[in-house]
Amino acid sequence: xxxxxxxxxxxxxxxxxxxxxxxxxxxxxxxxxxxxxxxxxxxxxxxxxxxxxxxxxxxxxxxxxxxxxxxxxxxxxxxxxxx
Numbered sequence: 001x002x003x004x005x006x007x008x009x010x011x012x013x014x015x016x017x018x019x020x021x022x023x024x025x026x027x028x029x030x031x032x033x034x035x036x037x038x039x040x041x042x043x044x045x046x047x048x049x050x051x052x053x054x055x056x057x058x059x060x061x062x063x064x065x066x067x068x069x070x071x072x073x074x075x076x077x078x079x080x081x082x083x
Contacts, residue, residue, distance in 0.1 A: 001061050006030065006053070013052040017072055026063035033075040045069035 003021040006028060010019050016034035023029070030049060037045045046067045056062045070078060 001056060003028070006056075006062070009052055009056075010049065014048065018075070026061075027066070028062055028064070029066045030068070031075075032067065032069045033072055034069075035071060037069050037074075038071050040069075042069075 003023055006021045006023075007019040010016060010030070010032060014032070014034060015036050016032050018031075018033040020031040021028060032045075032049050036048065040048065046069065049067045049069055050057070050065070053062060053065065057065065
């Protein structure tokens with residue numbers, strides 16, 4: 001599965017402002033940014049992102065997945081301090 005396909009799937013099913021997907025083999029790293037995450041715990045944010053991808057995880061297309069989910073304000077701070 002192409003990185004762009006993962007990003008498109010998430011954008012189509014969630015109200016996200018930005019999705020960045022990188023991969024090595026079947027291990028995908030997803031950064032998801034959207035107001036939808038406001039007020040959610042880290043676990044709830046990850047569950048929200050897993051939801052649309054569950055079929056691909058179950059059928060083995062996505063073997064391993066690392067998720068970082070941010071609100072837009074959190075993402076701005078993250079970029080400022082870590083990029």
